[in-house]
Amino acid sequence: MKNIDVVKQNELAWDKRVGDGMCWTIPVTSEDIMNARKGVFNIKLTATKSVPMNWLPSNLKHLKILCLACGGGQQAPILSALGADVTVLDISLLQLEQDNIVAKREKLSLKTEKGDMCDLSQFKENTFDIIFCPVSVTYIPDVNPVFRESYRVLKQNGIFMFGTVNPYIYIFNEEKWNNGIFEVSNKLPFNSFDELDAKGIEQFITNKNAVEYSHTLESLIGGQLAAGFMIDQFYEDIDSDEICTYSSKYFATRAVKI
Numbered sequence: 001m002k003n004i005d006v007v008k009q010n011e012l013a014w015d016k017r018v019g020d021g022m023c024w025t026i027p028v029t030s031e032d033i034m035n036a037r038k039g040v041f042n043i044k045l046t047a048t049k050s051v052p053m054n055w056l057p058s059n060l061k062h063l064k065i066l067c068l069a070c071g072g073g074q075q076a077p078i079l080s081a082l083g084a085d086v087t088v089l090d091i092s093l094l095q096l097e098q099d100n101i102v103a104k105r106e107k108l109s110l111k112t113e114k115g116d117m118c119d120l121s122q123f124k125e126n127t128f129d130i131i132f133c134p135v136s137v138t139y140i141p142d143v144n145p146v147f148r149e150s151y152r153v154l155k156q157n158g159i160f161m162f163g164t165v166n167p168y169i170y171i172f173n174e175e176k177w178n179n180g181i182f183e184v185s186n187k188l189p190f191n192s193f194d195e196l197d198a199k200g201i202e203q204f205i206t207n208k209n210a211v212e213y214s215h216t217l218e219s220l221i222g223g224q225l226a227a228g229f230m231i232d233q234f235y236e237d238i239d240s241d242e243i244c245t246y247s248s249k250y251f252a253t254r255a256v257k258i
Contacts, residue, residue, distance in 0.1 A: 006211050007091060007116055010139045013210035014071075014092035024134075027073025027098045033106045036081035043075045045134045045163030046237035046250035055161060055233055055254045056130075060084040063129040068150065069117040069136035071095025076110055077102040079132070086110040087128075089117065118145040123153045130154075134163045135250065138212050141191070143219050147227035154257045160229055163252040166236075169243060170214035180242060190214040221253070229255035 018025040035041060042050035057063065061083035067076040071090030076099050080086045088099050088110060096112040103110050115122065117133075118140060131150050137143045150160050170190040173183045186194060191213045193201055224231060233254035238244035 004205060004211075006139075006141060009205065009208075010210050011091045012208045014090075015094045016208045017210075018072075018092065018094040018098065024074070025072045025095060025098060027102045028077055030106065033077060033081045033102070033108070036078045039082070041078050041082065043078050043132075045132070045161055045252040047135075047239035049235060049237040049252075051161065051252070052233070052235070055159075057159075064127060065130045065132060066120075066123070066128045066153065068131050068133040068146075069139075070132060070134055071099055071112070073098030073102040075132055075134065077106065077108055080108040080110040081106065084130075088112045089115045089120070091116060118142070118149065120149040120153050125152050126155045127153045128155065128158060130159045130161065132161050135165060137162075137215065137220070138165050139210055141213050143215055144223050144226070147223045147229070151227040151229060151257055156257060158257045160224070160255040160257065161252070162224070162255065163237075163250060164215075164220055165250055166248065167214040167216055167220070168247070169249055170212075172243075177243075182243065182246075188214050189216055189219075224253065224255050228257065230258045231255045 045051055060079065063084050065079050065084045065086050067086060067088040069090055070076060071088055071092055072095050076086050076088045088096060090096050091114065093114055096114060099110060099112050102108065117136065131154060137146055154160060167188055170188060171184050171186050173185040174195060176183045192211045196204060231253050235252050236248035237250040238248050241249060243249060
């Protein structure tokens with residue numbers, strides 16, 4: 001993509017977001033962990049809506065969970081406090097450090113690994129009971145390796161929980177969007193460089209912005225089915241963006257390895 005290493009660019013972008021205190025980088029509190037140990041908790045695949053309780057087994061003790069592209073000290077510590085055997089994989093060491101900070105503070109046992117969500121070769125087949133993957137595939141050019149690799153490392157009847165943005169948001173001109181004007185100007189699939197000239201791309205890279213990809217509904221849903229998953233649950237979600245007064249901005253799926 002424009003002769004840059006997208007994984008490295010997005011690693012730098014997420015490291016920067018940790019420094020900036022972006023919402024997906026702020027760890028859970030001690031109160032959150034205390035409540036989770038009592039069985040009272042919520043975790044998110046998307047912006048605001050909590051994952052329904054019936055998406056998870058009633059007892060997570062000793063289940064092996066992979067939090068995929070899921071650093072930030074949010075979901076993984078909660079799942080660990082519930083008794084799960086949790087591994088977090090993320091491209092950003094600073095995001096992983098947020099998980100390590102919570103684990104040390106709350107005396108939780110969880111593992112962190114730096115890596116690309118498209119390559120899970122460090123894990124054997126049939127390793128995990130659950131994979132938890134919040135909004136993150138928007139930062140990779142091809143979602144299919146994620147679905148194939150997730151299917152491979154899940155155990156039989158393992159659960160794949162997945163959140164993403166709805167691709168339609170990328171049809172609008174970003175500059176005008178930021179000024180409250182929703183003008184359709186982009187084709188799907190879209191990536192962050194499609195609206196930029198050479199100077200804009202150079203500035204984008206220098207500013208350590210994250211490269212985003214729209215994907216398509218065919219790849220985001222059909223890709224899971226093609227990998228072998230059966231999707232059995234679905235919900236949509238919104239955030240405070242003005243576009244959400246017109247349509248939901250996110251969706252989440254629950255799928256099973258059959």
